[in-house]
Amino acid sequence: MRLRELSEEISNIVEKVKDSVVTVATEVKIPLLFFGYESLRGFGSGFIVERGKAITNAHVVRGASRVSVTFSDGYSTEARVIAVDPSRDLALLETPVYKQPIQLGDSRSIRVGELVLAIGSPLGFLEHSVTLGVVSAAGRNIYTEELVLEDLIQTDAAINPGNSGGPLVNLNGEAIGVTTAIVPYAQGIGFAIPINTVKRFIHMVEKYGRPLKAWIGVYVAPLNPTMAGLYKAGVKTGLLVVRVIPRSPAARSGIREGDILVRANGRELARTSDLREAIEESLDKGHVVLTVIREGRTIEVETEIMVSE
Structure with missing residues (x-):
């Protein structure tokens, strides 16, 4: 082109x-020292x-x-x-019903290297600004003293103060993320929350009146070639169970440390966010069906989903 x-x-x-x-x-x-x-x-x-x-x-x-x-x-x-x-x-x-919604894309289909636009109001300017960049990486995590943000989209599109909350848009005109943070000591590194996370957040609020945290009680890590060989997994992608919380739904259903989760409700698991998405999308059913590889055998385990605020 x-x-x-x-x-x-x-x-x-x-x-x-x-x-x-x-x-x-x-x-x-902000309360003043003496009054008002x-x-x-x-x-x-x-x-x-x-x-x-x-x-x-x-x-x-x-x-x-x-x-x-x-x-x-x-x-x-x-x-x-x-x-x-x-x-x-x-x-x-x-807000008032005043303008049309933006079209929401599918953040699972983003590709590293694709062009994206960050649109927002830097420094409080009422006229929007637009910056162009690429998707630099996917599945990034940010850990701070206040919060942990997982599965972020990394982009080099400039994200300035005031841009937070604006859309990250692909060349189809679809919002694929919500710009959320910049790294102050680095250049050309910005992040966006995947739009699929936004969709699930909105669904929870509309259905339950508030955002919920859905969990089954496992800590997992993406499978790599070394792990796959050590555990004789016979697969290249999956999630290794590194810890099971005692008396959690996962523990009650028989999930063990060392198990490899390869599918949830039939969907392949490659990243930790894949499991979280499958669990949150199964809230209405109250359980998730996991396909597990254990000591070379493949089994299916139905695990209850716990919900907290």
Whole structure:
């Protein structure tokens, strides 16, 4: 594709999605030493995912006493925080039915090297900015003192302060992630929460009224060639069970340390996030069926799902 054609295609994508992107303004009241409060304003980004609903980062609205959104044409209105999940760094906002939702993609289909756009409102500017980059890696994890974010999309598209909560968009005009963090001591490294995580978060809130944590009680690690040979797995991909929590659903169903989980509900497991997705998608059923390789034998184990807030 010629550079001129690519440039035109990118401009068309931005034109298609820009009305779905919003600027999120917050007001946090800080108590003064002697009396009264001081109001501090903050800014972030978000985007419409359903009619009257927008997604942003949890840290954007954390502690806010007032939240408002501004659309691309300058119309500004208050928004209500429906749900916040700090463990996923996601927040769902209720907004007026004013602009159309952005189309949501499938973050499982992203490819390292594909072009992506980060759209948002850096530094609180009401006019959106667009940066171009590539998917640098997938399945990245960030560990901080406050939270652990897993299975992130890494990109070199510039993500500046205020961009947090905006969409990471592919060349089909689909949101494949929510931009969430930058590494301050590195250049060209930004991260986005996969859109499939967002979809499950929204489904939980709509069905149960709040985000939930679903678990079965195992710690796993992706299988590598050394592990596969040591455990005589006979497969190249899977998840090695490194710990089973006593009296957990996994322990009660007979899962053991050293087992290799190769499928969950028939879906192949290659990354730890694959197991988490399968468990969360099985919440309605209350159990997940695991295909397990143990000492060269393949067995199926039905394991109950536990839920916590």
